[in-house]
Amino acid sequence: MDIGRIKRIIDYSNNNKADIASDIQRFYAICDIDRNSDLLNLLQIARRILFEKGFLVFELPFADDEIGAMCYRGDGVGYVVLNTSLPVINYNFALAHEIYHVLFQQDHHVTKIEFATENYYEHDEEYAANLFAGMLIMPENSFIRMFYKYKAESQDSIRDVFIKLMAYYKAPYTAVVIRSIELELCGWKQLSKGILDHSKDQLRDRMFELWLDASVLDASFRDDTRRMEMMLKEYGQTYIKEGFLSDRVLNSVISNFLTLSSKIKGEI
Structure with a gap:
């Protein structure tokens, strides 16, 4: 950015x-x-x-x-x-x-x-x-405290400070930079091109060097489709028994959900 x-x-x-x-x-x-x-x-x-x-x-x-x-x-x-x-x-x-x-x-x-x-x-x-x-x-008081902690142990390398904060709060690197500026913890002159431009591989390499958990750069690929279908059926049957829902409407809700899930995942 x-x-x-x-x-x-x-x-x-x-x-x-x-x-x-x-x-x-x-x-x-x-x-x-x-x-x-x-x-x-x-x-x-x-x-x-x-x-x-x-x-x-x-x-x-x-x-x-x-x-x-x-x-x-x-x-x-x-x-x-x-x-x-x-x-x-x-x-x-x-x-x-x-x-x-x-x-x-x-x-x-x-x-x-x-x-x-x-x-x-x-x-x-x-x-x-x-x-x-x-x-x-990234709550204000906590973020300020951690910013100065990491700054003290990073030999004033602002990029390392941002990376450590990214790992600590599990927040995007750019969001960490913006939060630091919002709270006036760093100035515009510190944001050189090298600070703002980075690749995932560069971040991963530096996190490895800093003994940080680089798995925050990975995706989980979790898929809740089956659990959601079961939950919709469970709640739906309760509402049907209480007279708030019909079988036709419940089947429509579940069908629409499964279609939405498949479209999002690129299956249809």
Whole structure:
């Protein structure tokens, strides 16, 4: 990502971070979690919250590895689908991004496909969701503390600091850079071309040298299709017994889900 785009993102952040911080507090309140608690497993927390909003969260290996996640509503059921063909570092960011759309942009967010999180869309809805994601998975006080810890042990190599923070928070490298600038932990002069331009292989090699867990650069390829089908059948049978659903509607929901899953995976 070039400096110009990063500056536009930071401008948006400076003008809107107070509002997004308020949304972060609302999210913690919805989750009934103390604001100072660590979110060690965001999916485990978010799955119930999004279910209560009518959205089922599941993981699939997308055929298109440029898509980070998608959100879809149909047949009265909403789906948040996370792409497990992408590296783990993209995972939490994509999930947090979708959480913002579902919880705080409900009128806007009905059917949407999100591209990989290195690609920041340049309009307000996406800026807001990315800002929320960065603030949620890289909390300010924790991030500042870890930034200075890693800076002290990295001989002032800002690139090593970013890589260590990426591994620690399991966040995209670009998101770490942006968060560091948002919190005024590094200046624009430190962002040389070599700092911003990197390949996965280069990151992996340096992580190996730093004794970091490079598996965060790998994809899990988890596929929840079978589990989701079983869950839809389970809940569906309960609703049928209670008179809220018919067999025809349940079969339609399951059929539509399986079709959606197959399309996402490139099977049809």
